[in-house]
Amino acid sequence: MENMNTNHITESVIERLANTPDPRLKEIMLSLVQHLHQFAREVKLTEVEWLKGIEFLTRTGHITNAQRQEFILLSDVLGLSMLTVVMTNEKPAACTQATVLGPFHVDNAPHxxxxxxxxxGAQGQPCQVQGSIKGVQGEAVAHARIKVWQSDEKGLYDVQYADRKQHQARGKLTADAQGRFHFKSILAMPYPIPHDGPVGQLLEATARHPWRPAHLHFKIDAPGYExxxxxxxxxxxxxxxxxxxFGVRESLVTDWLEQADGSYQLDFDFVLNPV
Amino acid sequence: MENMNTNHITESVIERLANTPDPRLKEIMLSLVQHLHQFAREVKLTEVEWLKGIEFLTRTGHITNAQRQEFILLSDVLGLSMLTVVMTNEKPAACTQATVLGPFHVDNAPHxxxxxxxxxGAQGQPCQVQGSIKGVQGEAVAHARIKVWQSDEKGLYDVQYADRKQHQARGKLTADAQGRFHFKSILAMPYPIPHDGPVGQLLEATARHPWRPAHLHFKIDAPGYExxxxxxxxxxxxxxxxxxxFGVRESLVTDWLEQADGSYQLDFDFVLNPV
Structure with a gap:
């Protein structure tokens, strides 16, 4: 016989999860249920508020499609995405730190x-980008594969233009035998995350703006390295x-030096962690 | 300047919520973020697991429509719905306890x-239901409005039959001047919650069955009472x-007495809380 009250109900759900065959799923579910219930008890969540939460999640699900992932956006603005990235990518202090992948990465960027x-053809102030890719011991990472992508002067990525026929401000390169790279691009600009949906409403209700600081994305792969x-x-x-x-880490911020001709130069050296 | 690490990121999100104008929303969001992050840190959630969670929520959103609310079902099987019901409906010990509304309530039941x-016309063993509605001081609640609904012998509610043209095993009644009621119905049967979607997959992965014990739903309204x-x-x-x-409360369980002719009789007295 069960007899639910606020003290007993959490124990009851925990007992019900006792036979979960996958030990990792069991660990995750037990922790999730306990923290979910602690949250509800701490704020003494009412049925009316609970229903507002159900409706918020429903709208978040219904706006999500192949082009738009509102649940990832929700995770992003609650700091959960960055927390997960930081925990998953703990590296020695000498290594370049990781941050979020973001929604604008695509697989088939041009070489x-x-x-x-x-x-x-993307519009913006010209910017020369150069640097090196090394390992923790200072060794060059020869022929590392580099992917870069960024916003243009309007703060938009190529994939955000419905009529754009080719990829812009996005590409794949290969470092030289000394792990060095250089390429031309444009100055990245700050931009707002999509805020015309439920997540935008949440930002507005919590008096937060939707902007991200300007940044250039890098994804770097090399055999033997993470x-x-x-x-x-x-x-x-x-x-x-x-x-x-919440994607900024101090070690990833640098001067993009303005040149006499109004163009910019960005120098950045990356240090990879061996697998 | 921000510099995210696992210790700092939660503080940073909390700071960002500091200007939330609605104090109750602020309280809820602060608690939610702290417990969400504590959960992720406690299990050291990986990026792969995080993505599985995002995909689960996305499937839950996409199966939800006007007829099916998979987020409520998810809340139900995690015990959150019942926890919220119990907290919202704390009453003096003498009062009848509340439990979940469930997904099969409809507004326009017949009188x-x-x-x-x-x-x-619903199929099942005949069952006579009778009882009284009183207040905490023992006073009769005259002419209380009663709604009842229940499953049939197959464990199905009328709204689950696509071809059903009229409401069955569901209705509105009014208690008499002494707060008494009686009506004929059928024996309610156990039934599984809908388990052909993401929530069913979660139940299966955690080795749980989808069944609810047999029950008869009551919703009772009367002026001056909750x-x-x-x-x-x-x-x-x-x-x-x-x-x-997790909807069972010991005080709500009673004998449904089998009669000599194979029919049943259910007696239950309700005690309402004054507003």
């Missing part, structure tokens, strides 16, 4: 040779302290 | 006179100890 202009997914941020960006998705 | 057969939403359960039901949605 470029070192020195090429990956902007490929894949690095990160951004390089731009010093003095107005949104560094309040990134809507 | 019946006392003594009528609410089964209205609305009571509850069930009456049947003693010796095989699922009393393992209700899939």
């Amino acid at each position: 470029y040779a070192l020195g090429d202009d990956v902007a490929n 894949t690095l997914i990160t951004h390089v941020f731009r010093k003095n960006d107005p949104y560094l302290a309040t990134d809507a998705v | 019946y006179a006392l003594g009528d057969d609410v089964a209205n 609305t009571l939403i509850t069930h009456v359960f049947r003693k010796n039901d095989p699922y009393l100890a393992t209700d899939a949605v």
Whole structure:
């Protein structure tokens, strides 16, 4: 016989999970249920508030499709995505830190040779990008595979233009035998995350803005090393302290130096962790 | 400047919520974020597991429509619905306890006179239901409005039959001047909650069955009293100890007495809480 009250109900759900065959699923479910119930008890959640939560999740599910992932956006603005990235990618202090992948990564970016202009017609101030890829012992990571992607002067990625026929400000490159790379692009700009859905309503209700500071995405792969997914941020960006998705790490912020001709230069060296 | 690590990120999200204008929303969001992060840290949630969670919520959103609410079902099987019901409906010990509304309540049930057969053609063993409605001081609650609904001998509610043209085993009645009621119906049977979606997969992965013990739903309204939403359960039901949605309370279980002719009789007295 069961007799539910607020003290007993959590124990009862925990008992019911006792026969979960997968030990990791069991561990996750036990922790999830306990924290979910602790939250509800702590705020003394009412039935009316509970229903608002159900309706919020329903709207979040219904706006999600192949092009838009509102649950990831929700996880992002609650700091859960970044927390998971940080925990999953703990590395020695000498290594370049990871940050969120973000929703604008695509698999089939075009290939470029070192020195090429990956902007490929995207509008913005010209920016020269260069650096090196090394291992923790200082060894060059020869022929590392590099993917880069970024926003244009309007703060938009190529995939956000419905009429764009080719990839812009996005590409794959291969470092040279000394692990060095260089390419031309444009200056990345700050941009708001999509905020015309439930997550935008949550940001508004909590008096938060939807902006991310300007950044250039890197994904770096090399045999024998852990894949690095990160951004390089731009010093003095107005949104560094309040990134809507909590992705900023101090070690990833650097000066993008303005040149006499109004173009920019970004130098950044990456350090990979051996597998 | 922000510099995210697992210790700092929660503080950072909390700071970002500091300007939430509605104090209750602020309280709820602060507690939610802290417990969500504590959960992720406690299990050291990986990016792969996080993505499985995102995909689970997405499937839950996509199967939800006007006829099916999979997020409520998820809340039910995690004990959150019942916890919220119990917290929202704390009453003096003398009062009848509340339990979950469930997904099969409808607004426009047919009206019946006392003594009528609410089964209205639904199949099952005949069952006579009778009792009284009183207040905490023992006073009769005259002309209380009663809604009842229940499953048939197959464990199905009328709304689960696609071809059913009229409501069955469901109705509205009004108690007499002494707060007494009686009506004819059928014996309620145990039934499984819908388990052909994500929530069913979760139950299967955690080695849980989807069954609810047999019960008759009551919703009782009367001026000057709190609305009571509850069930009456049947003693010796095989699922009393393992209700899939954790809705059983000992005070709501009673004998449904089998009569010499094979029919049943259920007697239950309700005590309402004054507003």
